[in-house]
Amino acid sequence: xxxxxxxxxxxxxxxxxxxxxxxxxxxxxxxxxxxxxxxxxxxxxxxxxxxxxxxxxxxxxxxxxxxxxxxxxxxxxxxxxxxxxxxxxxxxxxxxxxxxxxxxxxxxxxxxxxxxxxxxxxxxxxxxxxxxxxxxxxxxxxxxxxxxxxxxxxxxxxxxxxxxxxxxxx
Numbered sequence: 520x521x522x523x524x525x526x527x528x529x530x531x532x533x534x535x536x537x538x539x540x541x542x543x544x545x546x547x548x549x550x551x552x553x554x555x556x557x558x559x560x561x562x563x564x565x566x567x568x569x570x571x572x573x574x575x576x577x578x579x580x581x582x583x584x585x586x587x588x589x590x591x592x593x594x595x596x597x598x599x600x601x602x603x604x605x606x607x608x609x610x611x612x613x614x615x616x617x618x619x620x621x622x623x624x625x626x627x628x629x630x631x632x633x634x635x636x637x638x639x640x641x642x643x644x645x646x647x648x649x650x651x652x653x654x655x656x657x658x659x660x661x662x663x664x665x666x667x668x669x670x671x672x673x674x675x676x677x678x679x680x681x682x683x684x685x686x687x688x689x
Contacts, residue, residue: 541666550673551655554681558688560644561621563652566688567640568624569594570601570613576683578676583607613638633661654681 556563566572571594574580583605592599595615602612610631617625622642627635636658643651654677660668 537666538663541663544665544668546659546662546665546668547657548660548668548671548673549655549657550671550677551653552674552677552681553651553653554678554685555645556650556652556685556688557648558650559648560642560650563650563688564621564624564640564642565595567642567652567654567684568615568618570599570615570626572687573601573680576680576687578680578683579608581683628656628658632664634659652681652684654684 571590574588580586580603586603586605586608589602590600591602594601595618597615597618600612600614602610604610612629614627614629614635615624616627616637617623624640626638628638629635636656638656639654641653643653645651656673656677659665
């Protein structure tokens with residue numbers, strides 16, 4: 520009986536420690552990466568504003584070829600909703616919330632818990648045939664999931680996705 524009691528106390532402590540740590544971890548998160556692509560700004564923008572094109576360069580989409588996808592609305596326009604269901608990545612959706620033609624596309628990313636995150640592409644002309652592309656996300660992780668903010672580094676995923684984008688647009 521004493522051994523069982525000690526095991527239960529140890530288990531409670533192991534459960535309590537991460538929950539206590541999560542109280543002190545920021546709920547806010549953000550990640551962003553940038554790349555230069557040797558194409559005119561409008562051509563790059565017209566490609567990234569189409570959410571379905573992320574199937575060709577997005578790290579997450581490429582990681583699960585069995586992902587089930589659905590959509591509502593007209594791709595590349597405010598209100599378009601792209602949803603996925605994946606054994607590997609879970610369920611979620613991305614909805615275009617704002618477009619500034621030739622400059623910015625903003626989307627709401629909903630992973631089914633907490634408030635949706637804000638994702639974006641920003642394109643800026645460097646020269647006639649060179650465009651800087653920023654891809655990023657910001658949001659809040661609900662407690663206790665904010666503990667994962669200590670271990671997530673989405674910058675690498677955005678960096679790889681932008682490298683894939685650059686290769687796709689050659």
